[in-house]
Amino acid sequence: MIACARHILVKTRDEADKLKKRIAKGEDFGKLAKKYSQCPSAKKGGDLGEFKPGQMVKAFDNVVFKKAVLEVHGPVKTQFGFHLIQTIYRQ
Numbered sequence: 001m002i003a004c005a006r007h008i009l010v011k012t013r014d015e016a017d018k019l020k021k022r023i024a025k026g027e028d029f030g031k032l033a034k035k036y037s038q039c040p041s042a043k044k045g046g047d048l049g050e051f052k053p054g055q056m057v058k059a060f061d062n063v064v065f066k067k068a069v070l071e072v073h074g075p076v077k078t079q080f081g082f083h084l085i086q087t088i089y090r091q
Contacts, residue, residue, distance in 0.1 A: 001053060003090040005064045006046035007083045008032060009039040016075035016082040023072050029086060038081060046086075065090065 006029065010016050019036060023029055030045030041048050048056075053065050063073045063085045075082040 001065065001090065002050050003052075003064045004050045004088040005048050005085055006030070006033065006088065007039065007041070007048060007060075007085045008037045008046050009042075009081050009083050010036060011038065011081050013075050013077070013082050016084055020072060020074065020084055023084070029072065029084075060085065063087070 008016070008019055008029070010019065015036070019032055022032060033042050033046030036042075037046055039046070053061055056064065057078045057080075059076050059078050060083065063076055064087045067073050067087065069087045069090055072084055072086050074084040076085055
């Protein structure tokens with residue numbers, strides 16, 4: 001199995017909740033990722049490219065490989081902070 005996902009990484013649950021509400025109201029995920037994400041992937045709108053199970057931390061993998069595609073999930077807490085995760089495709 002392989003998946004492609006993008007995410008927004010922030011330091012607090014509150015920040016993640018606020019961004020998720022903005023996305024739900026129609027703001028662009030990629031633009032918000034570029035502006036607010038703490039991950040180097042921010043430059044690419046949060047795009048992490050393709051990866052296989054086990055390449056990301058377990059909590060992240062659980063969302064990408066088990067939850068609905070194209071929905072924004074989270075906040076998901078990892079040792080890096082709080083993520084909003086959108087799986088683009090999974091095959």
